[in-house]
Amino acid sequence: MVMIDAHLHLGSIPSGKKNWGSFTEYKKIAKKIGIEKYCVVPIGLPKNFADKTTPDNNSILKEAEKNKSLIPVYWFNVFDLPKSVDERYKAIKLHSDIGKIDIDNKRVVNFVNKINLPVFVHTNESKEYTSLGKVSKLAKKVEVPVIAVHSGSVTGTFFKLDNYEFPDNVYFETSGIQYSVILKKIYERFGAERIIFGSDYPFGDPRVSLAMIDTLEASKKEYKLMTEGNIKKILKLK
Numbered sequence: 001m002v003m004i005d006a007h008l009h010l011g012s013i014p015s016g017k018k019n020w021g022s023f024t025e026y027k028k029i030a031k032k033i034g035i036e037k038y039c040v041v042p043i044g045l046p047k048n049f050a051d052k053t054t055p056d057n058n059s060i061l062k063e064a065e066k067n068k069s070l071i072p073v074y075w076f077n078v079f080d081l082p083k084s085v086d087e088r089y090k091a092i093k094l095h096s097d098i099g100k101i102d103i104d105n106k107r108v109v110n111f112v113n114k115i116n117l118p119v120f121v122h123t124n125e126s127k128e129y130t131s132l133g134k135v136s137k138l139a140k141k142v143e144v145p146v147i148a149v150h151s152g153s154v155t156g157t158f159f160k161l162d163n164y165e166f167p168d169n170v171y172f173e174t175s176g177i178q179y180s181v182i183l184k185k186i187y188e189r190f191g192a193e194r195i196i197f198g199s200d201y202p203f204g205d206p207r208v209s210l211a212m213i214d215t216l217e218a219s220k221k222e223y224k225l226m227t228e229g230n231i232k233k234i235l236k237l238k
């Protein structure tokens with residue numbers, strides 16, 4: 001079984017006297033469980049969220065030079081937009097908690113359309129500006145695949161999901177989902193073709209996301225789509 005982890009961060013979380021997680025640790029876990037490739041964004045540090053500054057995107061390209069398993073993803077910040085994005089990046093990512101920006105904010109829509117790469121967006125249904133409703137609105141205004149990281153995350157997602165209609169370019173990522181029933185509802189409504197395995201390491205762990213996917217009791221073929229095929233197609237990987 002070859003898998004691709006569609007979402008993780010390069011770096012550790014500093015808290016107390018400790019740095020939690022490391023890319024070295026991630027690589028060990030990946031090797032152990034058969035993750036062959038991984039889509040990596042830099043880590044957003046508390047300082048980035050406080051100052052509305054951009055995490056260290058260059059750290060990703062540097063690491064990618066040494067590691068062929070790494071698929072670079074660019075973290076974009078609407079307060080600090082670049083004119084262009086290095087062609088080694090295969091996708092871009094928005095975390096709207098920097099500046100509390102609506103996922104379908106005009107600056108986001110314009111940037112996504114200009115760069116024309118698949119876009120990952122952090123979602124949390126408990127905040128209006130990061131709801132799945134906003135994901136749907138963004139997806140209708142762009143042509144590229146839109147991947148809802150955490151699939152809305154909280155319990156409210158389970159109930160609100162029925163109120164939203166999603167265009168076909170919306171995908172649901174598995175990290176940070178509070179309850180398995182949320183993923184089960186997504187699976188029932190949209191199918192395995194729209195679910196994407198991601199870990200959000202070092203916040204999450206790929207083994208947690210795989211356990212979530214296990215609760216779907218999907219066929220082998222569907223499991224492969226969720227853990228490899230869908231993201232491969234979205235990012236046009238060989």
Ligand SMILES: [Zn+2]
Pocket residue numbers: 007008009149200
């Ligand atoms: Zn993340």
